[in-house]
Amino acid sequence: MAQASAAGDARGDRAAVGRALEELAAAFGNRLVTSAAAREQHGNTLTWIPNQPPDAVVYPRSTEEVQRIVRICAARGVPIIPFGVGTSLEGHVNAPQGGVAIDFRDMNRVLRVHAEDLDCVVEPGITRKALNEQLRDTGLFFPIDPGADATLGGMAATRCSGTNAVRYGTMKDNVLALKVVLASGEVIDTARRARKSAAGYDLTRLMVGSEGTLGIITELTLRLSGIPEAIAGGICPFPTIAACCNATIQTIQSGIPVARIELLDALQVRAVNMYSKLGLPETPMLLLEFHGTEASVAEQSQRFGEIAAEFGGGPFSWATRPEERTKLWEARHHAALSNMALRPGSQMVATDVCVPISRLADCVVATQADIERTGVTAPIVGHVGDGNFHLTLLVDMNDPEDVRRCKALNERLVERALAMDGTCTGEHGVGQGKMKYLLAEHGPAALAVMAAIKRALDPQNILNPGKIVALS
Amino acid sequence: MAQASAAGDARGDRAAVGRALEELAAAFGNRLVTSAAAREQHGNTLTWIPNQPPDAVVYPRSTEEVQRIVRICAARGVPIIPFGVGTSLEGHVNAPQGGVAIDFRDMNRVLRVHAEDLDCVVEPGITRKALNEQLRDTGLFFPIDPGADATLGGMAATRCSGTNAVRYGTMKDNVLALKVVLASGEVIDTARRARKSAAGYDLTRLMVGSEGTLGIITELTLRLSGIPEAIAGGICPFPTIAACCNATIQTIQSGIPVARIELLDALQVRAVNMYSKLGLPETPMLLLEFHGTEASVAEQSQRFGEIAAEFGGGPFSWATRPEERTKLWEARHHAALSNMALRPGSQMVATDVCVPISRLADCVVATQADIERTGVTAPIVGHVGDGNFHLTLLVDMNDPEDVRRCKALNERLVERALAMDGTCTGEHGVGQGKMKYLLAEHGPAALAVMAAIKRALDPQNILNPGKIVALS
Numbered sequence: 031m032a033q034a035s036a037a038g039d040a041r042g043d044r045a046a047v048g049r050a051l052e053e054l055a056a057a058f059g060n061r062l063v064t065s066a067a068a069r070e071q072h073g074n075t076l077t078w079i080p081n082q083p084p085d086a087v088v089y090p091r092s093t094e095e096v097q098r099i100v101r102i103c104a105a106r107g108v109p110i111i112p113f114g115v116g117t118s119l120e121g122h123v124n125a126p127q128g129g130v131a132i133d134f135r136d137m138n139r140v141l142r143v144h145a146e147d148l149d150c151v152v153e154p155g156i157t158r159k160a161l162n163e164q165l166r167d168t169g170l171f172f173p174i175d176p177g178a179d180a181t182l183g184g185m186a187a188t189r190c191s192g193t194n195a196v197r198y199g200t201m202k203d204n205v206l207a208l209k210v211v212l213a214s215g216e217v218i219d220t221a222r223r224a225r226k227s228a229a230g231y232d233l234t235r236l237m238v239g240s241e242g243t244l245g246i247i248t249e250l251t252l253r254l255s256g257i258p259e260a261i262a263g264g265i266c267p268f269p270t271i272a273a274c275c276n277a278t279i280q281t282i283q284s285g286i287p288v289a290r291i292e293l294l295d296a297l298q299v300r301a302v303n304m305y306s307k308l309g310l311p312e313t314p315m316l317l318l319e320f321h322g323t324e325a326s327v328a329e330q331s332q333r334f335g336e337i338a339a340e341f342g343g344g345p346f347s348w349a350t351r352p353e354e355r356t357k358l359w360e361a362r363h364h365a366a367l368s369n370m371a372l373r374p375g376s377q378m379v380a381t382d383v384c385v386p387i388s389r390l391a392d393c394v395v396a397t398q399a400d401i402e403r404t405g406v407t408a409p410i411v412g413h414v415g416d417g418n419f420h421l422t423l424l425v426d427m428n429d430p431e432d433v434r435r436c437k438a439l440n441e442r443l444v445e446r447a448l449a450m451d452g453t454c455t456g457e458h459g460v461g462q463g464k465m466k467y468l469l470a471e472h473g474p475a476a477l478a479v480m481a482a483i484k485r486a487l488d489p490q491n492i493l494n495p496g497k498i499v500a501l502s
Numbered sequence: 503m504a505q506a507s508a509a510g511d512a513r514g515d516r517a518a519v520g521r522a523l524e525e526l527a528a529a530f531g532n533r534l535v536t537s538a539a540a541r542e543q544h545g546n547t548l549t550w551i552p553n554q555p556p557d558a559v560v561y562p563r564s565t566e567e568v569q570r571i572v573r574i575c576a577a578r579g580v581p582i583i584p585f586g587v588g589t590s591l592e593g594h595v596n597a598p599q600g601g602v603a604i605d606f607r608d609m610n611r612v613l614r615v616h617a618e619d620l621d622c623v624v625e626p627g628i629t630r631k632a633l634n635e636q637l638r639d640t641g642l643f644f645p646i647d648p649g650a651d652a653t654l655g656g657m658a659a660t661r662c663s664g665t666n667a668v669r670y671g672t673m674k675d676n677v678l679a680l681k682v683v684l685a686s687g688e689v690i691d692t693a694r695r696a697r698k699s700a701a702g703y704d705l706t707r708l709m710v711g712s713e714g715t716l717g718i719i720t721e722l723t724l725r726l727s728g729i730p731e732a733i734a735g736g737i738c739p740f741p742t743i744a745a746c747c748n749a750t751i752q753t754i755q756s757g758i759p760v761a762r763i764e765l766l767d768a769l770q771v772r773a774v775n776m777y778s779k780l781g782l783p784e785t786p787m788l789l790l791e792f793h794g795t796e797a798s799v800a801e802q803s804q805r806f807g808e809i810a811a812e813f814g815g816g817p818f819s820w821a822t823r824p825e826e827r828t829k830l831w832e833a834r835h836h837a838a839l840s841n842m843a844l845r846p847g848s849q850m851v852a853t854d855v856c857v858p859i860s861r862l863a864d865c866v867v868a869t870q871a872d873i874e875r876t877g878v879t880a881p882i883v884g885h886v887g888d889g890n891f892h893l894t895l896l897v898d899m900n901d902p903e904d905v906r907r908c909k910a911l912n913e914r915l916v917e918r919a920l921a922m923d924g925t926c927t928g929e930h931g932v933g934q935g936k937m938k939y940l941l942a943e944h945g946p947a948a949l950a951v952m953a954a955i956k957r958a959l960d961p962q963n964i965l966n967p968g969k970i971v972a973l974s
Binding site: 481 | 516523528574610616617621641660661662667671672673692693694695697699702703705706707710723740751793797798801805857859860923931932936941943945947948949951959
């Protein structure tokens with residue numbers, strides 16, 4: 031195998047980059063952009079990771095054009111960074127070695143809907159809301175809902191999930207197949223459209239979560255779900271975080287097919303109250319949603335209410351009317367935004383650990399104590415059915431001491447989760463920010479396997495280099 | 503990367519094998535077996551693929567012992583073939599280059615059950631029935647049910663599924679993490695016990711379905727499900743295969759969370775009648791099962807009955823009493839066995855294509871016509887909710903013309919499925935038997951990616967060589 035090329039240098043081989051940009055300009059005309067504004071927007075990290083802009087941004091319109099970009103860059107050893115809408119949270123779209131960002135803005139179509147098969151084929155630049163808008167008349171929807179209106183390409187690349195994962199799974203469960211441009215410029219389809227297959231290595235799942243480091247996704251075949259006949263939901267206050275968690279465990283063990291079960295700690299409820307004027311009791315709380323028939327959601331809600339009461343929770347307030355339900359989930363989706371009111375002028379940084387659900391209460395309670403001791407402001411929301419929770423750290427980026435304190439808190443949080451057989455990232459991905467935890471999480475031999483796969487598929491290390499695994 | 507070693511020769515380097523066996527005998531005593539009977543049992547294929555016995559069989563008791571075996575074999579370039587109970591159907595346990603079979607008979611324990619997390623940790627040699635027997639008191643079960651009472655290690659290695667997959671998914675969806683011994687003898691854990699993670703490449707899904715060619719599974723963390731409060735089921739005759747398929751599509755689109763929906767063609771119903779004395783109408787038929795609460799399974803059954811009627815099916819006969827239901831599903835599980843009565847003295851060979859569900863009726867009907875034209879006996883059962891169906895070819899293995907005819911029929915079946923965007927194997931895996939179809943299914947570039955991964959993880963080509971991808 032070839033060694034990592036000149037792309038391993040801090041900003042790569044400048045002359046090689048220059049020649050690649052000339053070739054790209056000749057091929058793409060004004061769809062190759064090198065303005066400072068465009069470059070900076072494409073290296074934006076939304077977090078405390080410093081921005082590292084690419085040398086240029088190119089806007090392809092087809093798989094063939096992506097192949098052309100990759101071939102031009104590969105011939106010069108120039109890095110390539112795929113870009114959706116830039117909502118990733120761990121520096122995934124940074125260009126630490128320079129190179130060319132591929133922006134999928136112009137590849138945002140739904141190519142085919144196979145309603146009978148409950149699947150569709152889309153380009154990577156479509157966002158989840160735009161997709162569901164276009165699917166509406168089919169009676170089908172795509173259930174994965176990260177907080178941001180991310181692109182499907184980015185969602186697959188980071189193996190994201192969201193509030194529906196407890197019922198519908200994550201991106202790994204909802205991608206049937208991918209079209210991927212390899213580091214060589216060759217294109218592969220990772221699978222057929224059959225709902226299952228045992229025909230060799232699972233290249234689909236290998237690409238999902240590989241963050242553009244093994245190949246560039248140019249088409250996705252997605253599994254769709256039927257829009258439920260009835261949706262019911264509501265909120266249920268609890269005396270403690272532990273009671274929230276125990277009620278959740280019991281709910282899942284009982285086989286209640288809850289669609290969403292979200293934890294808000296008391297501080298998060300206060301922020302939501304301030305922002306969305308909901309007047310909720312400021313105590314730990316579960317927000318729930320049930321999908322099914324009218325009879326089934328009624329039964330699910332009733333059974334959940336009984337379980338909640340067992341753990342001292344309640345009363346469970348149904349949001350029966352759609353507008354009430356919408357208001358509630360908008361409040362949940364605005365949780366992050368509402369937190370700004372808790373510390374005006376601060377920037378939000380989201381953490382993302384996930385632990386076995388039996389350890390969730392311990393992990394959240396210990397983390398709350400740590401937040402208290404550290405003296406920072408950090409409300410908590412959790413996809414409690416999966417054991418995944420987020421602190422929203424409200425950081426004064428102009429105060430180095432505050433940044434240091436918050437970073438240290440996050441490090442302790444990750445260590446705490448790993449000690450509980452958890453993971454450093456439930457759904458945000460590794461990017462640059464979580465690389466340093468992978469050794470502790472996976473151990474040297476498993477990390478070496480990841481590096482071996484990276485070397486086998488991208489021997490020049492040109493695909494989103496400096497993310498997930500560092501090659502020497 | 504090192505080149506494939508002497509293991510690439512037909513039966514490997516005999517002197518190297520001899521030295522490895524000496525070392526293994528010194529380490530394992532009478533747990534290393536070289537008798538002809540044991541060797542032949544471990545190269546048994548249950549199909550028309552010729553048996554290719556290993557040179558020896560060894561019975562480890564721990565991950566450390568597996569590491570020891572791998573290190574001894576790796577030092578000599580001797581092939582290693584993992585073995586569960588030998589129910590695979592495509593020559594997975596054959597030893598075309600000789601070598602050592604690792605039989606997991608003595609590694610069959612449930613190590614831990616985490617009831618609150620709905621997971622458990624098991625050794626690879628436990629069978630699915632033994633596992634569920636041991637889980638019974640917890641109120642949990644492991645839902646994947648291939649026809650045979652296979653081992654969990656083999657089930658993960660082949661990415662198998664079964665009748666419950668439409669509701670509970672396949673092995674890829676129900677394995678949380680694996681402990682794997684690599685070709686180097688090093689051991690990795692592919693993931694933590696958290697229910698989801700975005701922390702790097704999905705090594706769990708890479709190993710699931712890799713058939714022992716990338717590593718040897720020595721522990722599995724499995725996702726469990728709650729035993730449903732109520733189970734209802736029944737049978738529903740239809741005028742045509744197409745009507746069965748269309749009713750299934752409508753059922754799934756409507757969001758009815760059917761747990762099992764199995765197709766039997768008229769010939770299969772006749773065989774089941776002969777064997778299990780059920781007196782069913784000899785027409786295409788769906789067997790169904792619903793899981794949930796009493797109210798929910800009643801509602802699901804009623805709604806299915808309405809859908810069936812729309813497509814000319816029915817009446818839908820409920821099997822309300824457990825003993826009726828058991829009789830029905832025993833008949834389904836004995837479908838293969840019952841087929842022997844259709845052609846006494848023949849051997850059964852199972853085919854295994856899977857297509858998008860919208861193409862299933864076309865694929866089954868065209869295949870029935872092909873069976874008729876070819877003049878062979880081949881009843882059909884299908885996991886129709888997934889688009890996966892099996893012919894049971896009843897072959898006279900002493901008649902070369904009959905074998906040739908049946909093989910040609912299977913080839914045409916695979917081509918038909920591939921032409922419909924399907925796969926050559928829905929759940930049986932590749933082994934030796936399906937290798938020749940992978941190029942047509944995946945194309946040269948994707949197959950080259952699989953080979954590159956194989957080379958990266960097993961540069962000597964000692965892990966179950968000659969399966970899935972051939973290395974030159």
